[in-house]
Amino acid sequence: MENQANETELSIPEAVLLGHALASRVADNMGIRAFFIKGPASVIQGLRLPRTSADVDVFVSTAELEAMLSGLRERGWRGRPVDPDNTTFPKHSVTVDHPEWPCCIDVHFRFPGMEKAPNSCYDVMWANTEQFELAGQEMRVPSKALGTVILALHALRSPHVPACRQELEFLAHHTKWQSAVPTILDISTATESLAAMRPFLEDLLPQNAAVEWPDASTEWRNRVMAKEPGSARLIAIAQAPLREKPKMLFRAVFPAPEVHLSRDIYSDMSLLGRLKSHRDRWARFLSAAPRIARDLSPLRRATAK
Structure with a gap:
């Protein structure tokens, strides 16, 4: 069978x-x-x-x-x-x-x-x-x-x-x-x-x-600028009005369950599973940090003008 x-x-x-x-x-x-x-x-x-x-x-x-x-x-x-x-x-x-x-x-x-x-x-x-x-x-x-x-x-x-x-x-x-x-x-x-x-x-x-x-x-400039995991969200936070930044930062650090499920629909959403997903997410971010800094350099130059 x-x-x-x-x-x-x-x-x-x-x-x-x-x-x-x-x-x-x-x-x-x-x-x-x-x-x-x-x-x-x-x-x-x-x-x-x-x-x-x-x-x-x-x-x-x-x-x-x-x-x-x-x-x-x-x-x-x-x-x-x-x-x-x-x-x-x-x-x-x-x-x-x-x-x-x-x-x-x-x-x-x-x-x-x-x-x-x-x-x-x-x-x-x-x-x-x-x-x-x-x-x-x-x-x-x-x-x-x-x-x-x-x-x-x-x-x-x-x-x-x-x-x-x-x-x-x-x-x-x-x-x-x-x-x-x-x-x-x-x-x-x-x-x-x-x-x-x-x-x-x-x-x-x-x-x-x-x-x-x-x-x-x-929107298009941001799409092209964001080359690494996490850079898109950092760009959005940098461009957001001051009053919206704290909420966006909180959600970047503590994402909703849907964020993990959007990456893998079979993600374990138990407390232990979510902690593991957070750990893996931060590992990907830290690994890409030097490249993210490179991605954000045009944004810093534009802001400085």
Whole structure:
């Protein structure tokens, strides 16, 4: 019996493909405009090198977010614990999992780097989607131009990571080959992501191109600046109003249980288990302290001006 049970378990690649089909069916049945970002479709489109996706990324408007989550909950999917701190990094997706599935579904309602109001941004994105067959089902995915913007923004959050640099190089080569720069520039402008996309686009544009590059938002600058565990929270504390700093410091030292569970849903939340989680958290922080100090140096220089 045990061997039979093991044989029927979904592998992650199988689960991701079927997860796309499931989420697409939920959206279709409820009349929700949903499209799928990153994942296996981007590999088939030639925007990514072959890789195994670990989860499903579906995008809906803020107006239809709760309906999408409700449809998934009716099928046994449940929200994962999340860090209640929405100041350090404003939330852009909701992650759900299922006890019988080895992958998660991330339901996105905004995308970091795109500064336009979420619903207006969504309308621009939806206008740049196309039909695509995956797992035997028709669903919507970004056009190659929009897919490039999404993947570039995702990699530009962590340009110091070798895998992200490799992805940006691959996207840049593909963009030149497809002569897609004008369309990507238009989408970046329409979604107000020019500031975040600048490191990617600047070298691809003709030298005589006249582009007014806006300043990056504080949220985006913070995302790029925070390279180590703990640095994001320290940046948020440094930028917070004086009256909010004590509460934020307290929560940084004594985090809510959801913080531990967001890292590992199976964390032991007994008193002894939480003490161990605190110890491990501080060990990670102290190990990264020299690199965190390096991360924060631009913030100190900006504050000193």
